[in-house]
Amino acid sequence: MILNPQVQTMKQKLRCWAIILVCGAMFWFSSISNVQASDRLSQSDSEYILGRLSFGATSEQLQAVKTKGIEAYIQEQLEPQNVPESPAFTPYLEKFNSVYQKPLELQRQYAALNQQLKNNPNLSNSQIEKLEQKKNNLKQTARDSATEVHLARAVYSSRQLQEVMVDFWFNHFNVFVNKGAIHFWLSDYENKIRDRALGNFRDLLEATATSPAMLIYLDNELNTNPQSSSAKGKYSGLNENYARELMELHTLGIDGGYSQQDIITLARILTGWTVDYNGKRGNEDGFFFNSQRHDPGEKVFLDRQITAQGIEEGRQALDILASHPATAHFISYKLAQYFVADNPPANLVDSLAQKFLTSNGNIKVVMDALIHSPEFSSRDYQQKFKTPYQYLVSLVRMAEIDRPNFERMQGMLRQLSMPVYLCVPPTGYKNTQDAWLNPQAMLQRITFASAIANKRLNPDAEIEYPKLASNIGELSPQTKQAITQSPNLRTVLILGSPEAMYR
Amino acid sequence: MKRRNFLTALSYSTAGMLIPVGLNSCVAQTDAQTSRPKRLVVIFLRGAIDGLNVVVPHQDADYYRSRPTIALPYPHEKNGVLDLDGFFGLHPELQDLMPLWQQKSLAFVHASGTQITERSHFQAQDYMESGTPGVKTTPDGWMNRLLAELPQEKPTQALNVGVTTPLILKGQMKIANLKPGKNSTARISTDNPYVNRAFNSLYSGTDDLSRAYQDGLKTREIVIAELNQEMISASGGATNVNAFVDDAAEVARLMVGNTRTQLAFMDVGGWDTHINQKAMHNRLLPDLGRGLATLVKGLEPIYADTAIVVMSEFGRTVKENGNGGTDHGHGNAMWLLGGAIRGGEIYGEWLGLKQSVLHQNRDLSVTTDFREVLGLILQQHLSVSHNSLNRVFPDYKLTNKIDFFA
Numbered sequence: 009m010i011l012n013p014q015v016q017t018m019k020q021k022l023r024c025w026a027i028i029l030v031c032g033a034m035f036w037f038s039s040i041s042n043v044q045a046s047d048r049l050s051q052s053d054s055e056y057i058l059g060r061l062s063f064g065a066t067s068e069q070l071q072a073v074k075t076k077g078i079e080a081y082i083q084e085q086l087e088p089q090n091v092p093e094s095p096a097f098t099p100y101l102e103k104f105n106s107v108y109q110k111p112l113e114l115q116r117q118y119a120a121l122n123q124q125l126k127n128n129p130n131l132s133n134s135q136i137e138k139l140e141q142k143k144n145n146l147k148q149t150a151r152d153s154a155t156e157v158h159l160a161r162a163v164y165s166s167r168q169l170q171e172v173m174v175d176f177w178f179n180h181f182n183v184f185v186n187k188g189a190i191h192f193w194l195s196d197y198e199n200k201i202r203d204r205a206l207g208n209f210r211d212l213l214e215a216t217a218t219s220p221a222m223l224i225y226l227d228n229e230l231n232t233n234p235q236s237s238s239a240k241g242k243y244s245g246l247n248e249n250y251a252r253e254l255m256e257l258h259t260l261g262i263d264g265g266y267s268q269q270d271i272i273t274l275a276r277i278l279t280g281w282t283v284d285y286n287g288k289r290g291n292e293d294g295f296f297f298n299s300q301r302h303d304p305g306e307k308v309f310l311d312r313q314i315t316a317q318g319i320e321e322g323r324q325a326l327d328i329l330a331s332h333p334a335t336a337h338f339i340s341y342k343l344a345q346y347f348v349a350d351n352p353p354a355n356l357v358d359s360l361a362q363k364f365l366t367s368n369g370n371i372k373v374v375m376d377a378l379i380h381s382p383e384f385s386s387r388d389y390q391q392k393f394k395t396p397y398q399y400l401v402s403l404v405r406m407a408e409i410d411r412p413n414f415e416r417m418q419g420m421l422r423q424l425s426m427p428v429y430l431c432v433p434p435t436g437y438k439n440t441q442d443a444w445l446n447p448q449a450m451l452q453r454i455t456f457a458s459a460i461a462n463k464r465l466n467p468d469a470e471i472e473y474p475k476l477a478s479n480i481g482e483l484s485p486q487t488k489q490a491i492t493q494s495p496n497l498r499t500v501l502i503l504g505s506p507e508a509m510y511r
Numbered sequence: 512m513k514r515r516n517f518l519t520a521l522s523y524s525t526a527g528m529l530i531p532v533g534l535n536s537c538v539a540q541t542d543a544q545t546s547r548p549k550r551l552v553v554i555f556l557r558g559a560i561d562g563l564n565v566v567v568p569h570q571d572a573d574y575y576r577s578r579p580t581i582a583l584p585y586p587h588e589k590n591g592v593l594d595l596d597g598f599f600g601l602h603p604e605l606q607d608l609m610p611l612w613q614q615k616s617l618a619f620v621h622a623s624g625t626q627i628t629e630r631s632h633f634q635a636q637d638y639m640e641s642g643t644p645g646v647k648t649t650p651d652g653w654m655n656r657l658l659a660e661l662p663q664e665k666p667t668q669a670l671n672v673g674v675t676t677p678l679i680l681k682g683q684m685k686i687a688n689l690k691p692g693k694n695s696t697a698r699i700s701t702d703n704p705y706v707n708r709a710f711n712s713l714y715s716g717t718d719d720l721s722r723a724y725q726d727g728l729k730t731r732e733i734v735i736a737e738l739n740q741e742m743i744s745a746s747g748g749a750t751n752v753n754a755f756v757d758d759a760a761e762v763a764r765l766m767v768g769n770t771r772t773q774l775a776f777m778d779v780g781g782w783d784t785h786i787n788q789k790a791m792h793n794r795l796l797p798d799l800g801r802g803l804a805t806l807v808k809g810l811e812p813i814y815a816d817t818a819i820v821v822m823s824e825f826g827r828t829v830k831e832n833g834n835g836g837t838d839h840g841h842g843n844a845m846w847l848l849g850g851a852i853r854g855g856e857i858y859g860e861w862l863g864l865k866q867s868v869l870h871q872n873r874d875l876s877v878t879t880d881f882r883e884v885l886g887l888i889l890q891q892h893l894s895v896s897h898n899s900l901n902r903v904f905p906d907y908k909l910t911n912k913i914d915f916f917a
Contacts, residue, residue, distance in 0.1 A: 138835075445723055459700075467607070467609075490713035494708070500706060
């Protein structure tokens with residue numbers, strides 16, 4: 009990756025010539041043979057490609073790419089279920105599984121503690137404190153173990169593209185862990201996203217729509233037909249929160265052509281989509297369609313007559329939303345922004361949107377097209393500034409730090425304003441340079457680069473400089489010169505270099 | 512710079528103007544004439560830290576019986592202690608110290624303290640600082656008296672981190688004060704001149720990152736300048752543990768840069784854990800551990816010649832109280848670090864936690880007087896003569912029951 013402006017110009021010139029030649033050749037041969045887009049992906053760009061399709065290159069990954077070729081690697085990554093999980097990750101997964109309990113089970117334990125507090129008015133202060141402590145522990149354990157396994161997966165998973173997609177989709181369908189009982193559903197929610205991260209968008213959409221995490225976060229659990237007999241207390245009326253965000257943030261986009269009336273209608277459609285905390289009436293995950301709270305009236309949504317009944321109304325609405333051209337465009341725009349450029353080229357977005365529609369929202373197909381688009385490998389679009397999360401995870405990966413202290417990593421992320429699971433607004437964390445590059449952040453990144461170089465994430469893990477240098481790829485003359493001038497600081501410098509901050 | 516000038520400057524500083532160490536080149540000047548003096552850093556944990564949850568007797572069943580909710584789990588359990596020697600383990604939030612233990616430059620003297628049974632924080636602190644437990648009228652502190660006993664041909668000085676001079680450093684000898692750090696001035700790596708120079712070179716361009724970097728440094732200069740203004744008018748305040756990390760780095764920098772600074776003193780408050788001790792320790796200990804590790808790392812060039820003592824006025828009750836905390840107790844653990852220390856060992860006689868051997872049926876008994884530990888350091892490490900030692904710690908005779916230098 010080249011960042012020094014002068015050198016970039018040189019390189020760009022060469023690139024331009026190459027592109028002109030390639031384009032010329034394409035034009036020349038187009039009548040005879042259809043040039044495969046994938047031919048544009050060059051092996052020599054491995055570090056760059058891995059920088060976008062994973063959280064940073066490791067020597068193992070580079071070796072694999074070298075052995076099987078970049079294209080084969082990409083195709084494997086698009087089918088994560090067939091990629092064996094990394095042995096380095098397995099212990100973290102085992103550890104997580106040893107404490108993981110089903111959300112409803114945790115919820116039951118939590119409710120039992122609440123019951124104890126409620127039923128015993130004569131508890132001493134210390135008894136109350138103990139029970140409160142237990143309640144907190146349940147939540148904290150759920151959150152902390154989820155955070156650790158999440159970071160461990162980002163660092164170690166051999167299904168890197170899937171994890172990058174999880175980062176993308178989790179922010180797209182953001183929930184904030186510290187609201188209500190979301191703690192207990194957090195891992196469950198993320199795993200639902202993970203399983204569908206390269207699957208079908210409609211399927212992914214319903215998985216989020218029916219997850220208690222989302223129902224709690226955007227208040228649809230309270231959304232009730234005000235005319236219904238069971239409308240009372242906090243369940244006494246319509247709640248538009250989820251309906252609005254479902255269109256604005258999850259599907260159509262703010263300019264997707266819906267009206268306030270559509271928001272109200274969608275909210276009515278979704279009345280009764282709630283959480284059954286007792287696990288008696290809902291499904292095994294806690295989702296429950298409460299028909300008593302549902303508004304059975306006639307509805308016209310986005311100029312379409314809702315013909316279904318009950319819970320199926322919501323499914324019909326999700327069908328409409330998932331197959332809407334505005335959704336195809338919005339999702340394509342966001343993917344192109346995440347993987348290609350802060351201001352993605354319109355041509356790319358349009359062609360991806362086309363793929364999205366023709367494939368019925370097959371995310372893998374869209375991603376395949378994106379990766380093989382000329383824009384993806386064009387030098388014009390090779391400067392995506394990493395988010396703090398991408399930056400820190402990539403430092404750990406490229407420096408190949410063994411068993412990093414993930415709690416500390418989360419602490420660093422907190423200081424960089426991007427802790428895992430703690431984004432409050434439903435927009436999720438942004439991934440553009442203007443959101444994350446500022447003077448203060450720059451010095452903080454350098455400070456953390458120093459801390460990591462000084463083994464702050466694992467005092468026992470040596471950083472092998474040659475590996476790190478090879479993983480990061482080509483360095484600009486400016487970086488090389490700075491390293492030559494201060495050889496003792498080479499690890500800090502490379503970790504704090506522009507090459508490490510861009511992907 | 513002559514010692515007298517330096518001390519004059521510093522004595523002015525106590526009158527109202529504090530020298531911001533690190534920004535003032537004279538402070539960090541190297542004195543090439545003196546070679547390899549021995550150093551002593553004392554860190555006082557005010558409020559009485561619960562030594563039993565720092566150096567945990569995890570093989571003592573009475574420990575778990577006495578502390579049903581605040582006992583730390585066995586090693587290798589979740590949030591368990593970090594095993595030290597098979598019997599004792601370190602609080603897991605002090606993990607930053609484990610490398611030092613493994614490198615054998617960290618030791619503890621357990622069940623140490625004074626024989627005084629009062630449990631007033633302030634009285635107990637005074638006794639430990641004057642070095643004359645039981646004598647309330649001692650006007651000066653043992654570190655100040657020690658300063659006077661150190662060889663005068665090697666002009667030396669003591670450094671205090673804080674805006675006021677604690678009893679331990681009060682006395683005839685002048686001492687230097689260093690304003691304790693603040694979170695807002697938390698050190699960033701570009702404060703280090705080498706790192707600064709290296710990154711200045713890396714980000715000298717006009718691209719987005721370079722501009723952000725350069726603006727960041729400019730802003731920081733202004734912030735630091737403003738905080739120095741604030742220093743002049745600031746009226747003290749207890750050092751909090753977050754600042755300790757920054758302070759430790761500055762102390763190390765100063766001691767490494769100036770061979771005349773043989774003694775340094777820092778204190779950290781917040782250890783009076785009557786309620787919710789677990790959470791308080793989890794919050795406070797990481798920064799304490801990190802600060803000590805920072806100090807050690809910063810002292811690297813002179814670490815072989817350095818001894819660091821961490822002490823507290825007394826320990827806390829063996830039994831936990833009804834609020835997830837512990838009350839004022841007696842014996843505690845003293846921590847020893849330094850290249851000069853034979854570490855990787857827990858020193859002192861351990862009687863256990865059976866009710867029958869507890870001090871007044873509730874507290875860890877003291878089996879090693881704190882002056883035994885300090886006296887040994889003075890004698891073995893700072894090569895203080897027998898007579899000098901008697902002036903620093905009058906009324907105390909070394910028993911030589913322990914030896915962490917051999």
